[in-house]
Amino acid sequence: MMGEKELKFPATPEKGDVSGLLMRPAQASHLLVLGHGASTNMRHATLQAIAGALADAGIATFRYNFPYAEHGTGRDAQPVCTATVRAAVAAAHEAAPGLPFLAGGHSFGGRMTSIAASESPLDGVQGLVFFSFPLHQPGKPDTKRADHLAAVTVPMLFLSGTRDELAAMDLLRPVCAKLGARATLHAVDTADHGYKVLKRSRTSDEDVFVEMARVVHAWASTLE
Numbered sequence: 001m002m003g004e005k006e007l008k009f010p011a012t013p014e015k016g017d018v019s020g021l022l023m024r025p026a027q028a029s030h031l032l033v034l035g036h037g038a039s040t041n042m043r044h045a046t047l048q049a050i051a052g053a054l055a056d057a058g059i060a061t062f063r064y065n066f067p068y069a070e071h072g073t074g075r076d077a078q079p080v081c082t083a084t085v086r087a088a089v090a091a092a093h094e095a096a097p098g099l100p101f102l103a104g105g106h107s108f109g110g111r112m113t114s115i116a117a118s119e120s121p122l123d124g125v126q127g128l129v130f131f132s133f134p135l136h137q138p139g140k141p142d143t144k145r146a147d148h149l150a151a152v153t154v155p156m157l158f159l160s161g162t163r164d165e166l167a168a169m170d171l172l173r174p175v176c177a178k179l180g181a182r183a184t185l186h187a188v189d190t191a192d193h194g195y196k197v198l199k200r201s202r203t204s205d206e207d208v209f210v211e212m213a214r215v216v217h218a219w220a221s222t223l224e
Contacts, residue, residue, distance in 0.1 A: 003023075004021050004022065004023050005021070005022040005023075005024075005095070006019060006020070006021055006022075007019070007020050007021075007022065007091070007095060008020070009064075009087060009088070009090075009091035010087060011066070011067045011070075011080070011083065011084040011087050012067070012080055012083045012084065012087070014080075015067035015071075015076070015080060015084075016067070017070075018064060018065045018066070018067055018069075018070040018084065018087075019042065019064065019065050019070060020042070020062055020063065020064040020065075020088065020091055020092070020095070021042055021043075021051075021061075021062070021063040021064070022060070022061075022062050022092070022095050022096060023051050023052075023054075023055050023060060023061050023062075023063075024055075024060040024096055025055045025056070025058060025059075025060060027058060028058055028059060028060040028096075028099060029058050029059060029099075029100070029217070029220065029221070030059050030060070030099060030100045030101070030102055030217075030220045031059070031060040031061065031062060031092060031096050031099040031100070031101055031102070032054060032059055032060070032061050032062070032101075032102040032103065032104065032129060032216070033061075033062045033064070033085075033088050033089050033092045033101065033102070033103040033104070033105075033113075033125075034047060034050065034051065034061050034062065034063045034064075034103075034104065034105050034106070034109065035064065035066070035085060035088070035104070035105030035106070035108070035109020035110065035112055035113055036063070036064075036065065036066070036069060036105060036106060036108070036109045037105075037106045037107040037108050037109060038075065038107060038108035038134075040069070040106075041065050041069040041070075042063035042064055042065050042069070043063075044106075046106055046131075046194055046195060047063055047105075047106055049195075049209045050106065050131060050209060050212070050213075051063060052209070053207070053209035053210050053212065053213035054213045054216060054217075056210070056213065057210075057213035057214060057216070057217040058217060059102075059213065059216060059217055059220065060096055060099060062088065062091070062092035062095065062096065064084070064088040064091070066080075066081055066084050066109075066112075067080060067084060078112070078115065081112040081115075082112055082115055082116035082119065083116075084112075085103070085112055085113050085116040085122070086116055086122065086123070088103075089101070089103055089122050089123055089124070089125060090123065093123065093124060100126055100220070100223070101124045101125045101126060102125060102126060102127050102128070102129055102216075102220060103117070103122055103125045103128055103129070104128045104129035104130050104131065104157075105130075105131065106131040106132055107131070107132045107133070107134045107166070107193065108134060110128075110129070110130035110131060110132070110133050110134075111130075111133065111134055111145065113128060114128055114130070114133075114148065114149060114152055114156070115148055117152045117153075117154065118148040118149065118150075118151035118152050119151075121153055121154065125154060126154060126155075126220075126223045127154050127155040127156065127157065127219070127220065127223050128152065128154060128155070128156045128157070129156075129157045129159070129216055129219075130156065130157065130158045130159065130160075131159050131195075131212070132159070132160060132161065132164055132166065132167065132193050132194070132195070133158055133160060133167055133172070134166040134167065134193075135166060135167040135168070135171060135172055135175065136166060136167070136168070136171070137166070138165040138166055139165070141168050141171055142171075143171055143174075143175055146175045149175070149179055149183075150178075150179070152182070154182070155181075155182050155183075155184070155219075155223060156179065156182055156183045156184070157183075157184045157186065157215070157216065157219045158172065158176060158183065158184065158185045158186065159186050159188060159212045159215065159216070160172055160185065160186070160187060160188065161187075161188045161190070161191025161192050161193065161195060161197075162187050162188065162189055162190060162191065163190055163191060163192045163198070164191070164192055164193045165192065165193055166193050167193075169187060172185065173185065184219055186212070186215045188208060188211065188212065189202050189203055189204060190202040191208055195208050195209065195212075
């Protein structure tokens with residue numbers, strides 16, 4: 001597999017340094033700054049699979065830890081997480097200058113990125129990519145978590161499984177429709193929140209991570 005370059009960068013003055021992982025394929029067209037899920041870290045198998053498939057599709061990734069994942073403590077307050085998103089974008093610019101930038105993440109990491117971007121644009125980021133945007137708690141359908149997306153000024157790509165228990169498709173579709181041309185929704189057939197699929201009923205033989213990387217690459221190529 002392609003080599004990964006590990007580095008440290010300051011998350012916030014109070015929380016100190018966190019780890020980042022740069023995976024940059026030759027001839028990369030874009031770089032995607034990727035946050036991890038709520039109870040995982042940057043080395044989690046799902047994020048690793050996403051990064052590997054993106055690399056194969058010509059997209060570099062910069063994965064990073066939120067401070068609580070780095071230090072094994074309780075979940076950080078939202079302002080710490082959004083500050084870490086900004087710090088990760090800055091660190092990625094330093095580690096991989098010259099590439100067009102995207103930002104996002106899996107589940108919680110994507111939501112923290114969108115909240116940060118809704119507060120003020122992320123430096124140099126052309127679009128946001130959400131792998132399993134966590135629209136609501138399991139079994140508690142709601143759309144309040146999407147309210148801030150109206151304040152995001154760049155295009156957004158949602159890659160969401162049709163069996164995602166944290167994003168009922170009948171709620172996510174209208175959310176994206178309401179955002180208009182800025183939002184693109186790609187429904188991943190039979191996938192759940194962690195992208196496990198039902199192979200027997202899935203209409204495509206394409207690997208789910210390969211499918212998503214292909215969609216990200218095609219979408220990214222349309223951005224200015």
